[in-house]
Amino acid sequence: MAAVLTGGILLLLGMGLAIGGVWLAALGGSWFYLLAALGFLVTAGLLIKRHGAALWVYAVVVIITLLWALWEVGLDWWALLPRCSLVVLIGLWLLTPWVTRSLGTPATSRAPASAATSRFWPGFDSRSMAPLAAVLVVSAVVALASLFTDPHAVQGQLPDAVARSAHEADAHGDEAQQVEGSADGEWHAYGRTGFGQRYSPLDEITPDNVGELEVLWTFNTGDMRGPGDPIETTYQVTPLKVDDTLYLCTPHSLVIALDADDGSERWRFDPQSPQDINRQHQTCRGVSYHPGSDESADADEMHCARRIFMPTADARLLALDAESGRACVGFGDDGAIDLSANMPNYRPGFYYSTSPPVVTQELVIIGGAINDNVTTDNTSGVIRAYDVQSGELVWNWDPRNPEATDPIADDEFYVANSPNMWSIASVDEDLGMVYLPMGNQPPDQWGVERDEFTGRFASSIVALNLADGRVEWVFQTVHHDLWDYDVSSQPSLIDLSMPEGDVPALVAPTKQGDLFVLNRETGEPILPVVEEEVSQATQLPDVAHPTQPASALSLEPAPLQEAAMWGLTLFDQLACRIAFRQLNYEGRYTPPSTNGTLVYPGNFGVFNWGGIAVDPERQVAFTTPGYLAFVSRLIPRDDDYSLHVSMDSPGPGINENFGAPYAVELMPFMSPIDLPCQQPPWGMVAGADLRTGEVVWQHRNGTVRDLAPLPLPFKLGVPDLGGPVMTAGGVAFMSGTLDYYVRAYDVTTGEQLWEDRLPAGGQATPMTYRNSQGKQVLVVVAGGHGSLGTKAGDAIIAYALPE
Template sequence: MAVVITSLILFLIGLVLGGGGIWLASLGGSWYYIIAGIAFLVAAWLLYRRKSMALWLYAAIVIGTLCWAVWETGFDWWELGPRGGIIVLIALWLLTPWARRGLAGPDGRAPLILAVLASIGVAGYSMTTDPKDIAGELNTDKVTPTADLGGNVPAGEWHYYGRTQYGQRYSPLDQITPENVANLQPAWTYRTGDVKGPDDISETTYQVTALKIADTLYICTPHNFAIAIDAASGKEKWRFDPKIKLNKDRQHQTCRGVSYYADAKIAAGQPCAARIYLPTSDARLIALDAANGQVCPTFAESGTLNLLANMPYPKPGYYYSTSAPLIVANKIIVGGAVNDNYSTQEPSGVIRAFDVDTGAVIWNWDSGNPDQTTPLAPDQTYTHNSPNMWSTASADEKLGLLYVPLGNQTPDQLGLGRSANVEKFSSSITALDLNTGQLRWVRQTVHHDLWDMDVPAQPTLVDITTAGGVVPALVGPTKQGDLYVLDRRSGEPIVPVNEVPAPGGAIEGDHTSPTQPASDLSFNPKPLTGADMWGITMFDQLACRIEFLKLRYEGRYTPPSLQGSLIYPGNFGTFNWGGVAVDPVRQVMFGMPTYLAFISRLVPRADVPPPGDTKGSEQGLNRNDGAPYAVILKPFLSPLGIPCQAPPWGYVAGVDLRTGKIVYKHRNGTVYDMTPLPLPFKVGVPGIGGPMITAGGVAFLGAAVDDFFRAYDLTTGRQLWQTRLPAGGQSTPMTYTVADGRQFVVIVAGGHGSVGTKPGDYVMAYTLPK
């Protein structure tokens, strides 16, 4: 009976591989599956006829598959395993007495044993090597011992989203080092009580980076509570509830940070001498007394600024701030998120500078009308649907410049009818005069963006030593993987940027740019091929290969299409809002490049179903009301729901900014929380969130879709420590000291709705033992 069942299994495998292989070959793919399918069918027939030649043939299948797999992938265990795992398991079964009972003819055990041993040998060797790894060491020289950190922030504090106006995510604290970081232990845990509820939108996320001023931490929550916490004990000092209402039209329910300002005109200890500014998801900006959380009534209208003023199409849920405003030169700089791909009737992406004391508009820069920066009259409106800043700006007060990361115009995947200003400013890093809002320079990172390649992260400012001397620089990470290293005075490249040919063939009425900018410092991955398709087994890998060849794909910047286009890197971003961290003393950078392919398929308006309860999100059907096409966006996943492209999907990486070279790149994260069983396999998983580095030479990062918080040696990128988080850590950590001199590291663990990590409401603090 065992022989009959085994032959039936081989027969069914042969049918699947053969049938799927014919389909794949008809699309221009590998012929291996046809050959393997035929071999399985013949082996099934021989086994059914009780012929020992079945074992000889199966040994040939094992060896043939092994040679083909190594030829396609090299010695990468994670790519070899799916190709041969089931085949080797069947070979082991065929060597048992039950599977061989009654077989006649020359004994086929020896060749099959040799084939299995060869496979095990290759597997064993591949587990000791990683062809995707780049090993190296960043310099440890203090190139600029008195580096400009961007403002007068005390060493033990964290006053801005990126610690200073420069957005470096670097702390000069050095108590925690590579030698002692493994001794970190929990100091305290605080729970906000704000958790994702059953009526919340899917992308309810907790992404805040805490501020630390004096002895207090300041945070916000997904539903926009502002909370003050004692930095040493984790005890709540006060909380403020803005009483926002849920709105299904919002794409995001999140808060990445609050802003802090100390008013030199008000004596310390007086009401609102120091203030916390809270952005809300119903488009308000609220000024709170940092001492007690009371509203500061002299700001704007009784303490609240209406961010929908002068907005076209001021529909609830379509415009709000998810990121912390930047306070600089007595101005509070506010951008906003608009709903991607809901409608062409969207609010403006205007950037506004408000008086930090009164809330009055000082200037407004609207990328749709960039020359008029004087405040509008009450009856005027900004340009609707202009490129926006949904992330955070950075600033250099000495140069008098503000650096703005801009997104794209909705719809992201359609370029029909865009204005000259949209074409100029979309998906760019733009420098504005800090005092007037006038344009100083613009550096576009994508021409005629059809891929949602917003500049997603706060630009990081750092002075870099070049052959021509020390240059005030800007590092701008992008979704497509390029890192722009620019002279922040002029926007001119320090690391070369070239125009390279790009695919054409947009839909009728649209066009593509014949070239696209490409930085010489880039984490842009190699173009995908059929050999890069992946699966847990050879069956879902075969399905991914077929799907890959059904899609349009001509490399980076393949235009969206009616048949469906593969977009890689996808709009999730190689880098997203978490950005990068820079050590300005060593002039090195630490980041977390992520790789996930997406599918973009245009849907003619006549084929778009009527709206249901929601208008769409960033995944699934995006309606693009008012445009001739909707778009379906989704990650490129196998039938089992895992990425079709082979891992790694996530790395940690180090860059020497003086040379513009990638020094190391290592897989980051495990599939512990991606599989039904908690498997600690270090595959290299996606992540969203940001890193933080310290003068002690340690980098800290949560972000990965497994629920761990990790520390790395900044010099080598090797992991030094990890701790389990009670929820997803899709936020950026920070660090500070308390009165007794101890250095604390804090991360928020609350999960991310889009990537499916565990929701929570935790603020976690760690320190070394006393």
Template sequence: MASTPRPPVFTGTLVLLVGIVLLGGGGWLLVLGGSPYYAVVGAGLLLTGVLLMRGQAAALGVYALVVAGTLAWSLWEVGLDWWPLAARGDVLFVLGLWLLMPWVQRGLSGEDDWRRRARPRVPAALLGLALVAFALVALASAVHDPHTLAGNAPPALSRSSVERSVPDGEWHAWGRTNAGRRYSPLTQLTPENVSRLSVAWHYRTGEQRGRPGEPVETTYEVTPLKIGNRLLLCTPFQTVIALDATTGSALWRRQMPIANPGKLALQHQTCRGLSYRPPPEGRAAGDFCAARLFMPTIDGRVHALDLASGRPCESFGSGGSIDLWDRMPERRPGAYYSTSPVAVAGNRLIVGGTVLDNVSVHETSGVIRAFDAETGALLWNWDPGRPDVTTPLPPGETYTPSSPNSWSVAAVDETMGLVFLPMGNQPPDQWGAQRGPATERFSSSVVALELATGKLSWVFQTVHHDLWDYDVPAQPSLLELQVGRETVPALVQPTKQGELFVLDRRSGRPLLPVSEQRAPQGAAPGDRTAPTQPVSALSLAPPPLAEHDMWGATMFDQLACRIAFKRLRYEGRFTPPSLQGTLVYPGNFGVFNWGGIAVDPVRQTAFTTPTYLAFVSRLVPRPDDHSLVVQQSARPQDSLPALNENFGAPYAVQLSAFTSPLGIPCQAPPWGYVAGVDLVSGQRIWQHPNGTVEDLAPVPLPLRMGVPNLGGPILTAGSLAFLSGTLDDYVRAYDAATGEEIWRSRLPAGGQATPMSYLGEDGRQYLVVVAGGHGSLGTRAGDHVIAYALPR
């Protein structure tokens, strides 16, 4: 006599546990006002589990209903979008396949005549059909990309403005020229031959992050200069290096002297680049210190070096350097320095600097100063706290403390006699009750100052009463736009919130419409919010998040993200910080950050790299002005600052990325794109998800999900764009007309820097990428300078 098969108790218990988790979490979500799906599915799985443990074939029919309902609900929420569909159905699909296995079905029986059959065919067939339907939908979504916009850039203008202030084969400033276009007029590399690029030389600096006492944000972000046949760069460890641009061999190396190196209150340790002043009229290029490099260092100084030898120009300042702490309030070594290259305009240096974020209300000044590039003498100072007096402040007096600063890269129009500065906030970022009228006017704005005097020409504010750390992070890009029959000198300003403001740089007047849109209200007690915020007609800001945008690797962490979303305060962009916790989207990582954009003056377009990540901002009441509230036992070592404590303010702040329990973003991918925009019409031309999770996921699979980027793109006249800043370790080339990726090369470390291109003495066009990694982002550390070229 045949023995009766044993019911699948283990499988039933597993399904029962999954049902309990989903019913409990789904019930919580329902109470918070969220979707009833998880509670309903949890109940369905509970019933399935009970039936399985009793050995009844009806379990497969109930589970088939769960799968079919999930498929219908998923299509209703997200349509044919692969990754959101996968997160909703992966667990149920795999579990469904398991239930169809013979060893499970042998333990199931039906009622009456079904008991005589080897397996429960009808419920199994229903479940099989549901799984096949899910697989077909998944297949359709895998070949359908709702996030791609195909298009083609407009043709080149018959008359266009291409800068000739720098020889075509050279790169004299961080953005190649002071206009900050990141556009090379070289044409040797094209979409047709770029696939033949290979490594021409590879230099190791010998310095990489991981040293004791350094801040977490120790980063290689440098874009080298190319002057003559010299390639010139700096490292975050304050070393300046000159290489032969054609061979990559070292010419000279100088370690910059740092005062009190172990006692600096550093939030960042980086060097984005050097600055170059060509020989002034009447000086021969070969004269000592006629051609100069300027290097800002982490102890708050700017050094002048001879281009040919790297030796200090001792006639500059005191023994070759100027002290940026001169006339500064709240002196704390390391708490202020210029992380970005200074601007050189004729014989003037225009210097801004970074002020510590969210440490205290008593920080140093964000003053902008101009110095004589030959002697280092102070020529003028523009203090946002006292903007109308620009004559040099007398010794013994100090600038306004905690005023808005300009930590990013300035742009210069020497013909117009203006310097354009992207501005930050008065610290702390998330609390603004103590800001004065001048601070409110200049925070998170673009400021145009006269080169000769430092007097204000115009100001355009991108965020009113900024409570989100939406400081203006990127260098403005200057070009001439053909607007109707008129050629207009334009300025394009990317922002963290995703706006691209296109302004007339003579006046700051918008060339593309800017509207004031109502913003959420209800700041923390004692503070206020602005009633409206400016929005550009050319905007790459993401649409507001909704519950169905929550994501996860599985339905479980997706459910956790939905619960977290419902528990946070979120009313769209510009929802003010709160004690409850506010979802900030886009977060302060920015749609655009210091890498900015690249503009094509011939097509009048821009190549952009929008990133979309949500963050959480939670205000924490402070009991006094000295206790650690958010750092607690994790106080930084040595002199490093206690970030986000906001000493002297009523609130500290907890800031974090909005991630699931597995540490992945709670919002659905893509998280990073490349996008082309028309700067005249304000239209988005094309857009593609960019980058893979190969270096982000536990299993290194090159899944093209679209990942964040930090580091700017460049464009070339050969209709190519290059980018290395994505959080996978690749440098990529794109067809500038369509945005399609057409070449990539694996990097040995994170490439969070902006590439550059030049012509070598051998007649080849080179692409140079610096790959050293980014401490805060956790990309692979390194010390690599890599040059690519076509084979000889």
């Protein structure tokens, strides 16, 4: 009876594979599924007839499946598993006594069976089982070998500190002291300093002792995601540490000061920023600090000598006294600047700043975020510089009116719908330049109406003169961006020891996986950049740029092929293969289309706002590349007001593109059971030598514990959102993976050294400082990310080595 029931199940499975296999083959895809379906169906028929030849036929199915899987993916366990697991499990079931005892003729009428066979498989000749048993043993050996093989790993060791000449060492030391402007144990800016390196010279925590880290204190802000919040309500803050105080903000624009020793609250400021469902993002990545001067203290009667600057969700820039948290009344209008001033087409909730401003000795420089893909009738993406004491506008740089940098008149407006800078800028005060990571002009996927200035400045690194805001140089990372490939990461500034001597460099990570290493004085590449020909298959009348820049240092993933499609079983993998064949895809930079385009890397990015960490002594980068494919589909619009893609989503109408001929559907490329269609790894850690451009090591990072239906800690490698930090102790930390852990790594080899479970998603960049007892402290924020679906929270957690 078991054989007949099994045959019925195999008949249904075979029919399903046959339907999908014919479909895939008609699309030009693999014929394996059709052949496997034939094997299932023949086996099913023989089982229903209770014929022993079913095991022989199924043995052929198993060996063909194994050979096909090895040919496609080699010894890659997580790619082999979905191809072979169902087939092997069925084979094991076919060898059980419940099935075999009813197959064929009694053993007594045939050649004698062994005693073991007679005991465990009575009534069946073991010779009929031998081929299937043998191929299952071979499958087990292959599976065991693949468990100890990772074809995606790169093994190597990053170099130690770079040897410098005496002259270069002195020059480097002098410059480091001037630029960092803070003691070893401090963290005065988002990336620790205006250089955006996310590197600390503290070295108490080392690879030898990091495993001893324990929680020192925990603080809960009380600011939680709630009803009426946008979907993307997230906690992305990196706190600052100045003297004995930590400064941080929360998603709803609260500013909080904590005692750096015990995490107790010293003060908090609530700017009373109202809720607004029109905001695409409800977040705060950080505040900024100005140390003050004698002049500033005199000007404000000893109040606000040291200042904290905070951008709010309702488009204000606040200046607060670092000591008390009170508003600096001498700054702007009673301590605040209205960032909606002179902005065309301004609507509440459509423009605000999610990232901390750049603060120099004299200026506070800020950009803003514009809701993606809502309308062509946007406000301006202008970048503005204000006097750090008075709040008076010093200069403004509008990407669509780049020459007019003098402060705008009160009755004038900036140019509408210009590219914006929503991420974090870097600054070199000695060179007198601020470096802007520029976004695209909305709508991202339609560029017919872009002008020459948008064509020059969108998706670029732009260096502006600090004194007057004029353009010093521009390096464009994507020409005519149709993929939402904003420069989302803060550029990291570092002096590289090259054969010609020390070179002032800028390292710009991008969503597409390139790390452009440029001379920050001139914008010229230090590591080679070439223009590669790309797909031209655009939706007319739009025209794609014929070439795109590619850096010699890149963590770009290999182009997708049908063999890279993935699933837990043959069936969801087959569905992903069919979807892959139906989409437009000609590699990176395949233009969007009404048919649907596979975008890989997706607009989530290989690197996003978390960026990378660079070590100025070793001259290496610690990176956390992520790999998720997205699907982009243009939807013809009937008019400028109907909802086409956001009917079920509260808010302003993200991706509707009012005013353009197309709305756009954007979604991750997922299987019918809501898993990525591309095979893992989806997230890695990687170490790169910035002088040579070599990726020296690379490893999977993170588990599916908090992504899968069951909390299984399988290390497939998952994406992260939130950057890493490196230390002089040779340890790097990150917490942004989509499982809820903070982890430590050996910078030299990339080996994971330690991890600790977080109470919520850790989608923020950690930081580290020295407290008053001289201990090095690691701080991690666990607050979750709304659009990623990670658990929400409000925890600030400090770790330190035990006494």
